[in-house]
Amino acid sequence: MTVQPAIVVEHLDVTRGRNEVLQDLSLTIPRGEITGLLGPSGSGKTTLLRCLVGLQVMRAGEVTVLGLVAGTPELRRRIGYVTQAPAVYSDITVADNLDYFSQILDAGPGAVARVLHEVDMERHRDRLVGTLSGGERARVSLATALLHSPELLVLDEPTVGLDPSLRDQLWTMFHELAESGVTIVVSSHVMDEAERCDSLILLREGRVLAHATLAELRERTGASNAEGAFLALVRTGPE
Numbered sequence: 001m002t003v004q005p006a007i008v009v010e011h012l013d014v015t016r017g018r019n020e021v022l023q024d025l026s027l028t029i030p031r032g033e034i035t036g037l038l039g040p041s042g043s044g045k046t047t048l049l050r051c052l053v054g055l056q057v058m059r060a061g062e063v064t065v066l067g068l069v070a071g072t073p074e075l076r077r078r079i080g081y082v083t084q085a086p087a088v089y090s091d092i093t094v095a096d097n098l099d100y101f102s103q104i105l106d107a108g109p110g111a112v113a114r115v116l117h118e119v120d121m122e123r124h125r126d127r128l129v130g131t132l133s134g135g136e137r138a139r140v141s142l143a144t145a146l147l148h149s150p151e152l153l154v155l156d157e158p159t160v161g162l163d164p165s166l167r168d169q170l171w172t173m174f175h176e177l178a179e180s181g182v183t184i185v186v187s188s189h190v191m192d193e194a195e196r197c198d199s200l201i202l203l204r205e206g207r208v209l210a211h212a213t214l215a216e217l218r219e220r221t222g223a224s225n226a227e228g229a230f231l232a233l234v235r236t237g238p239e
């Protein structure tokens with residue numbers, strides 16, 4: 001039995017306003033791995049992630065997620081999406097936020113306690129979200145996406161603005177989730193996070209510059225890290 005990929009994108013074109021944001025973009029993402037989507041600000045990372053979760057109007061192309069056309073209602077229960085800006089209510093407590101999203105997602109009993117433990121926020125459960133630090137708020141946002149135990153987790157710059165130890169903590173958690181079979185697509189413009197991913201998609205001006213492991217990128221370009229590889233590929237053109 002061949003394992004179906006988690007995501008197949010074929011000849012995707014997206015225009016936002018007057019900008020051609022994604023151009024003839026094709027890629028395949030396997031299941032159970034962490035795929036990093038790296039690229040400078042404005043390269044189209046958020047737009048591509050929005051296509052995966054079915055929130056983006058597409059001009060042309062096809063996006064298949066977990067074997068279904070992106071945007072199929074059934075997928076909502078199978079995907080967890082963490083937006084770039086934390087989408088939680090600041091005027092209610094951590095636990096009340098999670099209870100609220102748990103009801104919307106019909107996540108079942110025990111889900112709130114489980115995710116509070118997973119993101120290590122049990123001791124803050126009764127705090128108003130508005131009084132939390134940026135990193136704590138990011139973890140609450142992540143917790144909301146874990147409530148329904150999704151098969152695919154789409155994370156838009158989840159570690160931006162976090163200190164190194166918190167970033168480390170989150171990455172440990174992403175690896176634990178991936179080991180349990182969850183597919184993770186995570187965007188970042190911090191190229192040093194590349195080392196934490198199983199494979200990398202380098203995006204530039206709405207096109208895939210490369211889709212490979214970090215080791216392959218190093219070999220191909222002679223660079224020692226993702227940033228160097230990116231710059232080398234900008235000079236030599238896409239694969």
Ligand SMILES: Nc1ncnc2c1ncn2[C@@H]1O[C@H](COP(=O)(O)OP(=O)(O)OP(=O)(O)O)[C@@H](O)[C@H]1O
Binds near residue numbers: 016021
């Ligand atoms: N609603 C919109 N209308 C017009 N242009 C838009 C809109 N949203 C995004 N864009 C443009 O599309 C391009 C890609 O934006 P996108 O948010 O996908 O980039 P990104 O890679 O996620 O950047 P960042 O790292 O800053 O989050 C940018 O040039 C942006 O200005």
Ligand SMILES: [Mg+2]
Binds near residue numbers: 045046084156
């Ligand atoms: Mg973005």
